[in-house]
Each structure stands twice: as C-alpha cells, then as structure tokens.
Amino acid sequence: MKIAAIVPAYNEEAAIASVVNDINALAESQHLLIDVIVVNDCSKDATSEVISKLNCIALNLPINLGIGGAVQTGFKYALKNGYDYAIQIDGDGQHPASEIPKIVSAAVNNNLDVVIGSRFISKEGFQSSAVRRMGINYFKRLNRLLVGTVVNDSTSGFRLINRKVLEVVADYYPDEYPEPEAIIIYSLNNFKIGEVSVTMKERQGGVSSIGTFASIYYMFKVTLAIIFTFTRMKFRKR
Numbered sequence: 001m002k003i004a005a006i007v008p009a010y011n012e013e014a015a016i017a018s019v020v021n022d023i024n025a026l027a028e029s030q031h032l033l034i035d036v037i038v039v040n041d042c043s044k045d046a047t048s049e050v051i052s053k054l055n056c057i058a059l060n061l062p063i064n065l066g067i068g069g070a071v072q073t074g075f076k077y078a079l080k081n082g083y084d085y086a087i088q089i090d091g092d093g094q095h096p097a098s099e100i101p102k103i104v105s106a107a108v109n110n111n112l113d114v115v116i117g118s119r120f121i122s123k124e125g126f127q128s129s130a131v132r133r134m135g136i137n138y139f140k141r142l143n144r145l146l147v148g149t150v151v152n153d154s155t156s157g158f159r160l161i162n163r164k165v166l167e168v169v170a171d172y173y174p175d176e177y178p179e180p181e182a183i184i185i186y187s188l189n190n191f192k193i194g195e196v197s198v199t200m201k202e203r204q205g206g207v208s209s210i211g212t213f214a215s216i217y218y219m220f221k222v223t224l225a226i227i228f229t230f231t232r233m234k235f236r237k238r
Contacts, residue, residue, distance in 0.1 A: 002084050089157075
C-alpha cells in the first residue's frame with residue numbers, strides 16, 4: 001500500500017521541517033510506505049531552502065496557485081506515480097503525524113473512498129475559534145441540504161482519498177478554499193465518505209490567511225462556489 005503524504009506549503013519555514021520529519025518517523029515506526037510530497041506554493045520565505053534539505057519530494061511551483069492548486073499538484077503527482085492513497089496534511093503543524101494510521105485504517109477497514117479527520121467528534125485538542133466553528137457548522141448544514149452528506153468538520157484539510165478519487169480530483173479540484181466544495185464533488189460522484197475523530201494542534205508557525213473579517217467573506221464566497229459546483233454537476237449528469 002503506497003501512500004503519498006501531500007503537504008501544501010506557503011511561507012511555512014518555521015514548521016515544515018518538523019511536519020516532514022514527524023511523518024517520516026511515523027512511517028518508519030509503523031512500517032508504512034509513505035512518501036512525503038511537499039508542494040511549495042511559490043513561498044516568499046525560506047520554505048524552498050528548508051525542504052531542499054529534508055527527506056521529501058519537493059515540488060516548487062513557479063507561481064502561487066493557492067491552496068487548491070497546490071493540493072491538486074500533489075494529487076496529479078500521486079496519480080501519475082501509482083500511489084494507492086493520498087493524504088493531505090497541512091504544512092503548519094496542525095495535523096499530528098500520529099493520527100495518520102487512524103485515518104488510513106478507516107479507509108482500508110471500511111472500504112471508504114474519502115476519510116476526513118474531524119476535531120469535532122470527540123472534541124479533543126485544538127477546536128478553532130468561535131467564528132470559525134460557526135462557519136464550519138454552517139457548511140455542515142449546507143452540504144447536508146444539497147447532497148445529504150453530513151461531515152462535522154467540512155473545512156478539515158486532514159483527509160485521505162483513494163486512487164479512484166484521485167482520478168477525479170486530478171482533472172478538477174476547487175482552487176482557493178477547496179475542502180467544503182470538494183465534499184459536494186465527492187458526494188455527487190457517489191464516493192463513500194467517512195469521518196474519524198482526530199486531535200489537532202494550533203498552527204506551529206506562519207500566519208493564517210483567514211482573519212475574522214476574512215472568515216465572513218470566506219463563508220459568502222465558498223457558499224457561492226458550493227452552489228455553483230452543485231448546479232454544474234447536476235446539469236452535467238442529466
């Protein structure tokens with residue numbers, strides 16, 4: 001079982017080394033075949049220099065594509081190079097490598113196409129801000145309304161997909177804030193989606209691009225994107 005750990009990184013010089021090293025240590029201790037693929041999204045800091053010295057596959061984008069473009073670059077690489085699964089892991093240290101086996105086991109044992117790591121099932125670890133939790137609950141209700149899929153942590157970037165899903169997202173994947181919109185894509189393609197409880201941490205370096213005001217704009221923008229994606233895919237299937 002060949003797993004690609006895709007780590008999108010933009011200005012993550014402070015945290016990226018520990019993220020990569022922790023994944024590699026986990027893979028060695030658990031005897032997992034995991035390759036760490038860091039997609040440097042044209043960082044302006046020393047991210048490129050840091051990852052060049054790490055035990056990882058470094059993909060340096062010539063221009064900034066945003067989180068969706070960076071993640072899709074990793075998906076395309078994973079599909080082209082024959083990986084069975086791809087697991088997305090944030091480059092800021094929020095997603096502990098120790099939780100990876102739990103996500104992989106859920107996919108294998110329950111025959112799931114998509115597994116999302118959720119911080120809101122057992123409510124342990126870092127729970128995010130009140131404003132963001134409100135937005136996450138909103139997207140949970142919106143996804144349930146449109147496609148009947150209930151995901152407690154729809155903005156979680158700690159998620160695994162299998163090769164069947166890779167074939168879809170390598171062709172199209174949302175660009176700026178892809179996680180909630182991707183649930184619509186997975187649901188309308190009839191992929192089996194599961195969710196497992198994970199413990200997350202606060203970001204270990206860098207600065208979040210989504211502040212309080214930006215969170216409100218984010219909710220509005222992603223709502224439009226979700227509705228657009230839902231409508232487009234529905235008409236395509238007719």
